[in-house]
Amino acid sequence: MTLVSEAGVEMGYEVDCPHCRKAFLGTLLAGTAARYRGFKCPHCRLFVPLERVESAVKHAGAAPAA
Numbered sequence: 815m816t817l818v819s820e821a822g823v824e825m826g827y828e829v830d831c832p833h834c835r836k837a838f839l840g841t842l843l844a845g846t847a848a849r850y851r852g853f854k855c856p857h858c859r860l861f862v863p864l865e866r867v868e869s870a871v872k873h874a875g876a877a878p879a880a
């Protein structure tokens with residue numbers, strides 16, 4: 815079967831930075847190891863590991879929790 819290629823689709827996550835506590839929409843950075851997967855906070859430039867925010871993170875486009 816043939817599916818339309820979705821190459822270039824970005825994984826957007828709404829992340830609350832644990833350092834500056836500001837929310838930002840982050841694109842998941844693919845690292846060479848699991849611990850290098852995460853986001854870079856545009857406010858304080860801290861690298862936020864995915865596993866650090868995984869419980870709080872939610873896919874962009876999902877219904878707001880609050």
Ligand SMILES: [Zn+2]
Nearest residue numbers: 831834855858
């Ligand atoms: Zn930050």
